[in-house]
Amino acid sequence: MAEPEKLITVDIATPDGLIYSCDGISVEMRAIDGQRTILYNHTPLLTPLSICEVKVTRDKEASNKVDHIAISGGYIEFSDNVATIIADSAERAANIDVSRAEAAKARAEKHLKEAIASHDQPSFERAQIALRRAVNRISVYNNKK
Structure with a gap:
């Protein structure tokens, strides 16, 4: 008999509420x-996070079972097989408006100069963070493809 898959629960919350909750085999950040x-x-x-991509692998057999989430810093707490990420902001790859993100990048580059x-x-420091x-x-939007 096959051993049941050992899963962790991954929850991502922002000040706007819970934006992601799923069971998976791993979470990377x-x-x-x-x-x-x-x-x-x-x-x-318990550790602070950088501005980064969070990858939740839901199934080790299927490569398309990876969820990509962009976060703008925050913290992760892991215990009892529950990973809770409290982020300043978070957005699933499928919900990212890439044209808006590219416009924000152009504005940040202009402010940086x-x-x-x-x-x-x-x-300068604010523009670096925005960039x-x-x-x-x-990057997260492009990785979902």
Whole structure:
């Protein structure tokens, strides 16, 4: 008799509420200190996340059973085989408006150049973050294909 698949629950919430909840075999994301993959019975964990793509693999036999979610930083807490991500913002790949993300990227690049020209460090840092968020959303959208 086949052993039942060992699954973890992955929940992603933002200030707007729960945007994703699914059982999977793994969840991958970038913590501020590097890439992380969490599997069944992983050691309990609480760590801050970077602006990144979260990948939830739902089935190890089918490569199309991977969900892609763009997040703009936050935290992940894992215990008792439940991964809870609290993110500043999160968007499933299928819901990303790529033309809006590309427009945000262009605006951020423009603001970055203006901040460099005027030696405005706070504006430079805000533009860098906006650019990373836009590039992440575009990348996640492209990875779903």
